[in-house]
Amino acid sequence: MRFDYDYVIVGGGMAADAAARGIRELDATGSIAILGDDAEPPYERPPLSKDLWREPEGAEPFLDTAAATGAQVHTSTRVTAVRRAQRVVVANDDDEYGYRALLLATGGRPRELNLGPSREVVYFRTLGDYHRARALTGGPVIVVGGGFLGTEIAAGLATAGAAVTLLTPDAEIGAGAYPPGVVRRIRAAFDQHGVQVVTRARARWLERPAAGRVAVHAGTDDHPMAFAAAGVVLALGIEVNAELARAAGLVVDDTGVRVDQHLRTLDPFVFAAGDIVDYPDVRLGRRRVEHVDHAQSSGACAGRAMAATLTGGELPVYDHTPFFWSDIFxxxxxxxxxxxxxxxxxxxxxxxxxxxxxxxxxxxxxxxxxxxxxxxxxxxxxxxxxxxxxxxxxxxxxxxxxxxxxxxx
The missing domain is CATH 3.30.390.30 (FAD/NAD-linked reductase, C-terminal dimerisation domain)
Known part of the structure; x- marks a missing residue:
């Protein structure tokens, strides 16, 4: 089936929501379609590792994108191709969405080990993943990954009453980012809340030694380590969803989809925003950022740039250096x-x-x-x-x- 819109946004996250709102700042009537592969419409991601663990009965963090912008939000929609010459996006194998301006905000997918996601194995990324992780709190849980997300999830699970073991490949939690005194303070907080922290434990593979049990094998061949629990939550970073951009002939480098200061790809009618973009930060040079402030700020700027392209306005410049925050206990x-x-x-x-x-x-x-x-x-x-x-x-x-x-x- 064929559908035609002024603006098509591929991706259903916070960057997509911000882009639709950015479009509306300059174009009050242009038609917008948001094509997301998540089962849910756009929602805030930070509560998944922060507020929802402290207030589980709170409202789920949906952004009400359709009501706020008039965009048609298509969930569980898998985009398979971008045909730039025809200005068409192909989804679910045979649906075609024509566009005048296109935004790629496809984000990323969690890095996985040898076992795929299941009731006991959660690669943390989505609202559904939060609910699956929450369901593990009745038994011992292993959290793999000592970065921003992993530490927040470990703290959240411990706050919810789970017996948590946190595996980090680093010499200490946060040693790569914070000064030694802060690192000691973070470790003390985990110790006080009963979280067993295992350092220099790089996860290598998973196995199911018995029904309802998952084992994490870590370390090296010379110094192997193994840990078993009722469930495992993994926060190993993401793989950038750049396949569509690459197949469409756009420039994709080692980090992400390359864009200019307007968040425009080499195609003047195709933009990109959020986790996938390799963009020129005006202060820190070319970089790729995964923080929520970047998703919102770059999404809004890309939306304005798309609208300016179609309405003849001046293209905005993305001159924002994103901020971020974290809460651990x-x-x-x-x-x-x-x-x-x-x-x-x-x-x-x-x-x-x-x-x-x-x-x-x-x-x-x-x-x-x-x-x-x-x-x-x-x-x-x-x-x-x-x-x-x-x-x-x-x-x-x-x-x-x-x-x-x-x-x-």
């Missing part, structure tokens, strides 16, 4: 830029509250690359302004002068 932070503990770190803690309330600046080549606001809130705009001012190499011959640039209330 009663610990929390906001941050902007890159957090890499191998950089020069300038720590600015409130008197008597070292590693508890303060700011960490990340410096490389005498240029500011990131700002961690540990237990400091409402300062993201100041941190972004400072990054804008001092990101170029050589801007900080004396990085210690960063202390006090952002006041600690």
């Amino acid at each position: 009663d610990l929390g932070y906001e941050a902007v830029g890159r957090l890499d503990a191998s950089m020069q770190l300038v720590e600015d803690w409130a008197p008597g509250r070292e590693d508890e309330h303060g700011i960490v600046y990340y410096v490389k080549d005498e240029g500011l690359q990131g700002v961690l606001l540990w237990d400091v809130y409402g300062k993201v705009d100041e941190a972004s302004a400072l990054l804008d001012e001092l990101h170029e190499a050589g801007s900080l011959p004396d990085p210690e002068l960063l202390r006090g640039r952002i006041a600690l209330d």
